[in-house]
Amino acid sequence: MTALSETPAAANEIFRSDDVVVRRIAAGDTSRWVVTFDHYAIGHGFDRPGFGEAYFQAQGVSAIHVMGRGDDWYQYADMEAALATVRAATAGATRVLTYGSSMGGYAALRFADAVGATDALALSPQYSIDPKVAVHERRWSQDFHRIRWRPELSGPISTSARAVVIYDPTSPDRWHGERIAQDIAIDAIRLPYTAHPVTTYLSDTNLLGPLIASLLAGDFDARALRREARRLRAANGIYLGELAAAQPRRRVATALSLARRALAVSPGGYHAQVSLARLLSQEGQHDEALAILAAVVQQSDRTLTYVIDHANAFMAAGRTAEARIIADEALARAPDVAHLHAWAAHICWLNGDLSDARSLIRGALRLDPSNQTYLRAAIDYHFGAPHMERSRGVQVTPWLRLVRWIMRSPLRVDSSETERRPSLFRRRHGESASDSAG
The missing domain is CATH 3.40.50.1820 (Alpha/Beta hydrolase fold, catalytic domain)
Known part of the structure; x- marks a missing residue:
């Protein structure tokens, strides 16, 4: 000192x-x-x-x-x-x-x-x-x-x-x-x-x-x-986007209306675009959701949090091979983040890459050994495929709980900061920093 x-x-x-x-x-x-x-x-x-x-x-x-x-x-x-x-x-x-x-x-x-x-x-x-x-x-x-x-x-x-x-x-x-x-x-x-x-x-x-x-x-x-x-x-895209995401399933029309209004008042705002894309993906309107997210990823210089959203949209559309490619990119950029290993493991499992899925979930446990979600996932992957069920015509699994947890994790939690500071996660990899007040 x-x-x-x-x-x-x-x-x-x-x-x-x-x-x-x-x-x-x-x-x-x-x-x-x-x-x-x-x-x-x-x-x-x-x-x-x-x-x-x-x-x-x-x-x-x-x-x-x-x-x-x-x-x-x-x-x-x-x-x-x-x-x-x-x-x-x-x-x-x-x-x-x-x-x-x-x-x-x-x-x-x-x-x-x-x-x-x-x-x-x-x-x-x-x-x-x-x-x-x-x-x-x-x-x-x-x-x-x-x-x-x-x-x-x-x-x-x-x-x-x-x-x-x-x-x-x-x-x-x-x-x-x-x-x-x-x-x-x-x-x-x-x-x-x-x-x-x-x-x-x-x-x-x-x-x-x-x-x-x-x-x-x-x-x-x-x-x-x-x-x-x-x-x-x-008249703020962040507020309207968050309000849209908070609507219950029975009010999907209201949610989509709010999300489109968010985009109208903030047409260049990443938060508004991603809020709409998530809802569209949830409702099976995959082509529009993927188009929006592809543009956000490009405009934001492949900011990691939006790259993850893009992969999730591919997963929802059943295009797991494309999601797997994006997951590999995310892991290469943030190899020390445990929940990305767990998220990528799920993508690999759905894509039929079973050995990779087991290896990745073990990696998540090595990084975060006290996490019971990862432990349950490791056991599940070891002994057999996660249980599948059908919901609203889309194949889902109990692992949607894991995906939702991931979306509440720091990469998601702080992702709204990229609205003004798209370099939030690039900073960890030696790239440019922001000039904002925070």
Whole structure:
């Protein structure tokens, strides 16, 4: 671990260890600081921008970026030392705002006092993903079992900062928002059908920048933001797409109408296009669904989450050989993601590649050995084909539960961020990063 370097090339780096780097970038006004924390899958290592780094530089906002070496919810032995460095670097500031989305929101709340924050902005935060605490949380299964949860970094939340917590109460984030409110007083802004993370909806409606500016200025109005966010949703593709997906099967006409309206108000929006394609695929309108997804994959420069959607649409259409080709691509790009191995195993089984299916499900178990779904799948594949049944004329299996679980996993959970930041998953493979605020 090192203090502030004397060398010009590292002048902005005020803390470094094997696990944490803290980067300080001062703008003209150093009486107000934003302290950011990375979200899940922003990238491993430290040769990358911090969360929102380019945005804050462009806006002339002084920022400090706290960067962990991986998706570890900041459970590092030297985390407290890193936070103390941040506090020293902002000493005397009028306002210090911690800011993060999802995993970063977890940190923005929990570490606000440690950095001397006056305010904390947490977008779709987790209270915890420790399985001993969040017993119903399954979105980060591969991570929460391997992380060593440190009581000093993951216990009850305590902060004197004004905490603004914004989340979608129709998603699994509801439990986290309500649990956070049991520990601390928060300005809770609940925005239904805005997905995880709500960061994308706020950015898409041009509310995110003004929100951050108002917190730094000390004149944030929670009621005004809540009112404006809800006013704008009727003409927003993310909201309409999520609302369409939430419709029960008996209201399929309503769901399709909402999804087409989402596309009409957001014709270039990936979220709206994918929402419609999923519904079309579900209803057997495979040609249109596949055409939409093929265009999204191309336009997004083959962003991984949309590549996965494309394969799922091929599976629904019974075109498993084409789905298998895409599954191989996905695995080559993200070989360390357990649920992709399980997903690819199912595709291989349906395509008749039984040996590959068994090998892939064992790979999922090696990456996430505590996952009971994978264990049941491994047993099932070993002893025989998964049970088949017919539903609405489409061949399905109990493995649809696995597919649905996969779609709730981090690759799906954070996929809405690609609406503004299509490089979300490409970052993990050394490709370009985004310049947005988050």
